[in-house]
Amino acid sequence: MLMSKIKSILIVTAITISILFVFEICARFYIDFERGNSNVGVSERNQNLNYQAFTMWGKNLDSESKVFNNQIVTENTFKILLLGASTAEAFNSDILESDFSRFINRPVKVFNAASGGFNIRQEAIALSLVAESVKPDLILVLDGANDIIHATRPGTILGTTYVDRTYRLMLQKPWFSPFVYLLQNSQLFNGVLSKTKRNTYDSAMIDSRVADATAVYLQTRDFINLYSKGANIPIVFMLQPFVGFSRTDNDAAARNLYKYRENGVLKGFELISNTDTNGLCFLDSNREIEDKKLDLHFSDDVHFKDLIGYHFLSTFFLTAYKSCFIK
Numbered sequence: 137m138l139m140s141k142i143k144s145i146l147i148v149t150a151i152t153i154s155i156l157f158v159f160e161i162c163a164r165f166y167i168d169f170e171r172g173n174s175n176v177g178v179s180e181r182n183q184n185l186n187y188q189a190f191t192m193w194g195k196n197l198d199s200e201s202k203v204f205n206n207q208i209v210t211e212n213t214f215k216i217l218l219l220g221a222s223t224a225e226a227f228n229s230d231i232l233e234s235d236f237s238r239f240i241n242r243p244v245k246v247f248n249a250a251s252g253g254f255n256i257r258q259e260a261i262a263l264s265l266v267a268e269s270v271k272p273d274l275i276l277v278l279d280g281a282n283d284i285i286h287a288t289r290p291g292t293i294l295g296t297t298y299v300d301r302t303y304r305l306m307l308q309k310p311w312f313s314p315f316v317y318l319l320q321n322s323q324l325f326n327g328v329l330s331k332t333k334r335n336t337y338d339s340a341m342i343d344s345r346v347a348d349a350t351a352v353y354l355q356t357r358d359f360i361n362l363y364s365k366g367a368n369i370p371i372v373f374m375l376q377p378f379v380g381f382s383r384t385d386n387d388a389a390a391r392n393l394y395k396y397r398e399n400g401v402l403k404g405f406e407l408i409s410n411t412d413t414n415g416l417c418f419l420d421s422n423r424e425i426e427d428k429k430l431d432l433h434f435s436d437d438v439h440f441k442d443l444i445g446y447h448f449l450s451t452f453f454l455t456a457y458k459s460c461f462i463k
Contacts, residue, residue, distance in 0.1 A: 141333045143317035156324070163324040175323075183253050183299055184322055190265060191258050192297055194251030203245045216246045217272035219360075223376050223438055224250035231443065231450045232276075239454060247272070255283045255297060256356045263360060267367065274373040275364055276453055280353065281378060281438045282412040284404030287349030288342050288397045295352050331439040350407040361416055370461045372453055374419040375408055377445060378438060381422035384431040395435040401437070418458035419452055 183193040191197070208215070216232060218224055229246040237244040247270045249262045256279055263275070286298040293300055302320070306313045319325050357373060364371035379391045380398040391398070409420045424430065432445035440446065 139204065150303040160324045163327050166310075167323055167327070178326060179252075182317075185317075190261050191251065191254070192299070192303070194254065194258075195249070195261055195263075195266045197249055197347050198269075201247060201249075203267035204245075205269050205271070208245060210243060212242055214240055214242045214244045214274070215268050215270055215272045216244060216261070217266065217275045218246055218248045219261075219263060219275065220250040220278040220280070220376070221252070221254040221282045222252035222420075223281070223440075224248070225252055226439070226446075227278070228443060228446055229451070231446050232453070235273075235450045235454050236457075239458070242273060250278070253282065253298065254279075255286065256280075256353050256360075256446055257295065258297065261355055263363065267363075272369055274457065275369055277360065277371065278372045278449065280375045280405065280408055283349050283353040284346055285397065285438075286402050287345045287404070289399040290341070290345075294345065294348050302458075343403060346404045347407065350404050353404075353408065354411055357416075370417070370457065372417045372419065372456045372460065373420050373455065374421055374449070374456075375405060375427055376438060377421045377434075378402075378405060379434040380437070381426045381432060382432065383426065385428050386431055387434045390436050395446055397437075415454055419456050421449065421452060422450065424448075 184191045188194050188196060188456040189198075193396050209245075214236065216236065218227060218229075219225075220233070227246075227248060227250070229248060232246050247266065249259075249266050250256070251262070254262070259277065259279060271317060282298075286292050286453065288293060291301065302316060306316055354423060361371060361373070378401055379387050379394065379412065380402050405420075409423070425432065430448060431442040432448060435441040
């Protein structure tokens with residue numbers, strides 16, 4: 137009798153796993169058809185598996201910054217430190233180096249300390265890890281989206297990273313780790329979860345969370361600015377582009393896909409942009425995008441399909457640097 141029950145349980149389990157496997161394959165085919173990549177979102181959900189001290193994940197900044205400075209062959213080199221998240225991480229350094237080099241008539245090298253998923257508190261930590269090694273002549277900050285977007289996700293603890301709950305679960309209950317890993321990599325599970333969140337989006341609650349997240353962002357931005365002033369390093373802050381401000385036909389698909397969280401991000405960006413920036417060299421790239429109807433070729437709500445967007449950002453950074461620091 138016992139063996140019969142065990143056999144039945146094993147058969148039911150095998151059938152259930154097989155059905156879920158088929159559904160997972162179907163979900164990946166659907167995502168590949170809709171988004172052009174069946175692995176969309178997987179790498180972001182697994183950031184916590186690429187552990188780095190202090191920042192929680194990302195690059196080995198302490199080591200890479202030392203290597204960077206050892207590779208500088210001339211004392212005349214103008215060094216730029218770039219901080220931010222995934223949009224900044226994907227910034228082609230050649231573009232910034234070329235644009236700034238032509239203006240200042242010196243060799244320029246960029247150390248990119250940005251990492252996908254970072255919020256501004258992680259950027260502040262990244263700055264503290266690399267500043268003494270890099271000894272930058274200019275700091276560029278391109279951010280804002282993650283601090284607001286992560287706040288629109290109920291369950292995320294404001295002021296922490298968006299994978300904080302995952303870390304806590306895997307550290308406090310390590311026996312759950314294999315299941316956490318499977319769920320993080322399941323497009324079926326995360327598709328259902330994402331759909332549920334979109335259908336239960338509470339605007340009033342999101343507005344409150346966005347306001348609180350913005351306060352954390354502004355407080356940390358002030359800290360970074362004070363550091364740069366104390367170290368006598370020019371710094372330019374840019375609120376990164378968001379597709380909600382684009383009015384071009386090419387960006388319509390990306391805008392519609394992320395329409396559900398657009399209002400929350402627009403509210404957060406408005407709060408940041410309307411805050412007193414006295415003492416800051418601050419740029420709102422989105423006002424340029426909206427006013428001039430720029431076509432930056434967004435691939436989703438904050439990333440670009442090609443380098444057109446980065447050429448715009450580089451030119452905008454250089455214009456601000458001239459305006460704020462070149463007399």
